[in-house]
Amino acid sequence: xxxxxxxPVMDLLCDGALENKDTAxxxxxxxxxxxxxxxxxxxxxxxxxxxxxxxxxxxPTQLMRKISQKLKHEERSECKRLIKQYARSIPTVAIAATxxxxxxxxxxxxxxxxxxxxxxxxxxxxxxxxxxxxxxxxEPVTNRNELAQKVGYNLTYxxxxxxQMSQFGLWKSHGTTAIARFDFVRKEQSGDQQLTCYQAPQGxxxxxxxxxxxxxxxxxxxxxxxxxQFALWSQKGHDYxxxxxxxxxxxxxxxxxx
Amino acid sequence: MKLFHNRRKEFEKLTWPLGHDLFRLAYWxxxxxxxxxxxxxxxxxxxxxxxxxFRLGTNVKSWMTRILLNVVNDTLKKRIRQPDLLAIDxxxxxxxxxxxxxxxxKDPEIQLxxxxxxxxxxxxLQRLPxxxxxxxxxxxxxxxxxxEIAAILAIPTGTVMSRLFRARRVVRDSLTKNxxxxxxxxxxxxxxx
Numbered sequence: 001x002x003x004x005x006x007x008p009v010m011d012l013l014c015d016g017a018l019e020n021k022d023t024a025x026x027x028x029x030x031x032x033x034x035x036x037x038x039x040x041x042x043x044x045x046x047x048x049x050x051x052x053x054x055x056x057x058x059x060p061t062q063l064m065r066k067i068s069q070k071l072k073h074e075e076r077s078e079c080k081r082l083i084k085q086y087a088r089s090i091p092t093v094a095i096a097a098t099x100x101x102x103x104x105x106x107x108x109x110x111x112x113x114x115x116x117x118x119x120x121x122x123x124x125x126x127x128x129x130x131x132x133x134x135x136x137x138x139e140p141v142t143n144r145n146e147l148a149q150k151v152g153y154n155l156t157y158x159x160x161x162x163x164q165m166s167q168f169g170l171w172k173s174h175g176t177t178a179i180a181r182f183d184f185v186r187k188e189q190s191g192d193q194q195l196t197c198y199q200a201p202q203g204x205x206x207x208x209x210x211x212x213x214x215x216x217x218x219x220x221x222x223x224x225x226x227x228x229q230f231a232l233w234s235q236k237g238h239d240y241x242x243x244x245x246x247x248x249x250x251x252x253x254x255x256x257x258x
Numbered sequence: 259m260k261l262f263h264n265r266r267k268e269f270e271k272l273t274w275p276l277g278h279d280l281f282r283l284a285y286w287x288x289x290x291x292x293x294x295x296x297x298x299x300x301x302x303x304x305x306x307x308x309x310x311x312f313r314l315g316t317n318v319k320s321w322m323t324r325i326l327l328n329v330v331n332d333t334l335k336k337r338i339r340q341p342d343l344l345a346i347d348x349x350x351x352x353x354x355x356x357x358x359x360x361x362x363x364k365d366p367e368i369q370l371x372x373x374x375x376x377x378x379x380x381x382x383l384q385r386l387p388x389x390x391x392x393x394x395x396x397x398x399x400x401x402x403x404x405x406e407i408a409a410i411l412a413i414p415t416g417t418v419m420s421r422l423f424r425a426r427r428v429v430r431d432s433l434t435k436n437x438x439x440x441x442x443x444x445x446x447x448x449x450x451x
Contacts, residue, residue: 011423015397017404042430049379049433050398056376057285059278063295067277067302068270074306075266 001029006036014043122177125207125232128198129225129243131171138181140169151178153201158240158258162186163195177204195254198241205239207232215256222248231255269309272318273302279319280326282399287330287391289380297333301326317406324410327392382432390425393418 006029012018013026030037131137141147148155150170163184171179179200186193198205210223210232220233229251230243242258244251280301285294305312305325312321383391392411396402408415 008423011419011426015404015422042434043426046426046430046433047398049376053286053376053379054282054399057282059281060291060295063281063298064274064277066295067299070299070303071266071270071306074303 001025003029003033003036006030006033007039010036010040010043014040014047122200122204123171123179123206125205125210125221125223125230125241125243126225128171128179128205128241129228129230132196132243133226133228137172138167138169139172140167144168147180151180155180155199156236156238158197158235160184160195160197160254160258171198177201179204193246194244195246196243198239198243200239200241202234202237202239205232205241207241213252215252218255220255222251224248265309266306269306273305273322276319276322279400280322283323283395284326284330286380286383286395286399288333289384293333297326297329301329304329317409319400320402320406320410323396323400323402327410331388378433379429382429385432386425386428390421390428393421394425394429397422 006026009018009022009026013023018026030040128137141150144155147168147170163186166183166185168180168182171181177200179198182197182199184195184197186195207221207223207230210221210230213220213222218233218235220231222229222231224230228243228245229248230241231251231254232239232241233255234240240258242251242254244254246254277298281294281298284297284301285291288294288297301322305322308325312318383394386394393407396407396410397404402410404415404418407418411418413421
């Protein structure tokens with residue numbers, strides 16, 4: 001091994017980072033080379049200087065106690081800082097909590113409006129007319145409040161000035177949406193005339209095969225079943241179905257005024 | 259509060275045994291006992307504040323040493339900004355005068371320690387640029403491996419080796435020159451007799 005090979009790895013030998021094989025080669029060279037031996041001696045001397053320096057430096061006895069006190073102080077400051085931070089966020093938390101509570105309280109109400117305004121189809125106009133013809137499917141109710149409770153939504157009434165309500169109740173359905181039924185009578189010279197009005201949440205009544213007509217801005221589906229005429233339209237979130245044995249023209253007049 | 263208390267206890271348990279090593283490193287880097295104490299205190303405070311970032315199971319000594327060297331760098335920058343304080347790269351005479359001044363004004367414990375400083379070695383070290391000084395101090399004073407030094411200083415292991423090689427030569431040459439300066443007058447006196 002040459003001196004130029006040994007010098008760069010001498011530090012590695014000094015640090016114990018040289019592989020065994022190379023260590024043996026370097027040591028062999030050192031035994032035979034005075035210059036490198038001198039260099040090695042210098043390195044070892046320097047290492048000795050550092051070892052002495054290490055031993056001389058003592059940790060001041062009070063230093064760790066001072067640090068401990070500072071850490072305790074820091075700990076208290078951090079705690080106070082966090083408390084202040086939480087205190088600042090209390091109004092925000094209170095507002096958020098209020099919104100959640102109010103939302104929770106009013107959710108059923110919103111849900112009710114939602115179901116009242118849009119509903120899945122429950123009955124067809126033909127079925128309702130058929131039930132009317134067979135004089136079945138009515139569950140009579142004594143007063144309107146009770147009826148409103150049973151249907152589960154706010155009832156609104158169409159304007160039928162010449163007609164008198166004879167009875168009202170709940171149409172017995174198997175669907176999820178309740179349908180209210182109002183029967184009216186009008187006395188004429190030729191005899192009593194009948195009119196029935198079904199009321200349900202919008203979208204609950206279907207009228208297949210009916211023809212659409214625009215009556216003074218009101219979109220009405222007209223149809224007939226057996227000897228009865230019917231008219232179906234939606235108004236203020238409700239479906240209205242008028243059924244009568246009168247002629248279609250007469251029914252149009254009634255719908256116009258309703 | 260208890261949560262904070264436990265956190266501090268855990269921190270102290272991990273870092274307390276390193277106090278001596280950190281102080282020694284700061285002391286030999288700054289050549290001033292008071293500055294070294296301040297730096298070690300600041301190092302512990304910074305480490306405590308960022309203790310949540312420390313991953314348990316990793317090398318706590320490397321972590322603390324990295325923080326200490328950052329604090330040391332900040333202290334040295336402050337010295338440069340404040341010219342009335344002594345700069346770290348000042349020469350031996352200035353260090354000696356600082357030590358003399360310290361000896362007059364500081365408590366006996368500090369005086370004792372500062373008298374024990376090896377001025378020739380200290381001077382030789384202070385003449386080294388930071389890039390050479392830090393690897394040398396970490397290797398010789400802290401007995402760190404090349405890999406640990408590389409991780410702390412964020413440099414490749416090969417660079418650590420080459421810097422150590424250069425640093426040792428510079429320090430050795432500096433010490434040799436100093437020795438010659440001391441020996442020469444003695445020879446002259448002997449010749450006069």
